[in-house]
Amino acid sequence: MVNNWLKIIQRNLIPPRCVLCGDTGFADLDLCAGCLGDLPRNLCCCYRCGEPFASELALPSLCGRCLKRSPQFDETYAPYLYRYQMPYLIGQLKFGRDYKNARLLAMLLGEHIAAGAELPELLLPMPLHPKRYRERGFNQSIEIARHLARRFDIPLDFYSAVRSRDTLHQAGLPAKQRLKNMRGAFRLRKTLQADHVAIVDDVMTTGATVSALAGVLKQAGVGRVDVWVCARA
Ligand SMILES: [Zn+2]
Ligand SMILES: [Zn+2]
Incomplete structure (x- = not known):
């Protein structure tokens, strides 16, 4: 409990810092807006296994591997x-x-x-x-x-x-x-x-x-x- 309060006070007094470049963190993240924007997103991918598609496809789609043999999980x-x-x-x-x-x-x-x-x-x-x-x-x-x-x-x-x-x-x-x-x-x-x-x-x-x-x-x-x-x- 005390620990939690300390954490809350600390976060309010010391804003988060970017773990990559040291700039001020963005939206309570330990990452600045620039470094966050640079992280590689995986937006166009197989809905079952998350494998990225090489080209833009209409989503939701399955990759060739999942079509051939479906993994045991449903969505990634x-x-x-x-x-x-x-x-x-x-x-x-x-x-x-x-x-x-x-x-x-x-x-x-x-x-x-x-x-x-x-x-x-x-x-x-x-x-x-x-x-x-x-x-x-x-x-x-x-x-x-x-x-x-x-x-x-x-x-x-x-x-x-x-x-x-x-x-x-x-x-x-x-x-x-x-x-x-x-x-x-x-x-x-x-x-x-x-x-x-x-x-x-x-x-x-x-x-x-x-x-x-x-x-x-x-x-x-x-x-x-x-x-x-x-x-x-
Ligand atoms: Zn940064
Ligand atoms: Zn897949």
Whole structure:
């Protein structure tokens, strides 16, 4: 409580600063208007997996990959591309433990959600394998999801889904192998009391990991699974 008041007073006395250039923050963001405008948006993309389209298409559209083989999740909200300053903003949170970036990323993602997503009943941050969690000391997806849960008043569940297998690093694996590599990677230790769930993560690459988790949720009876990610690679 005291901590909260201190934060409020601090924010009013010291306006936010841009984490990229040091200028005054824009609209309570730790980012100035210029740097915000420079972030690469992902506006024309596949509504299911968030893959950016090379040319302008009538929306909503599905990408070739989703048409061929649909992932286990239903819709993806990925407002930015994993380019330019996004890897830095996410990397500073993930590896530099810059917690204010979790707030910033959640605000950026939250603006996109507020503009048009149907809100789920439950937010589920992408779980880390316990070994990775021990190494890193925290889960960046939980840190981002915390802010979103508060903003939209949606319960946050970081207990029920477990990453049961420490999967090989996905980067560098071909798409087919990524899917195979993810088999049996997640389990639920508790059934979810929700029909519509959104999985929260920092970045989505091919979607194989999040599809594996969505598959486990669907098998457990969840009707709709959306994906909320800050950036799409
Ligand atoms: Zn700036
Ligand atoms: Zn797609």
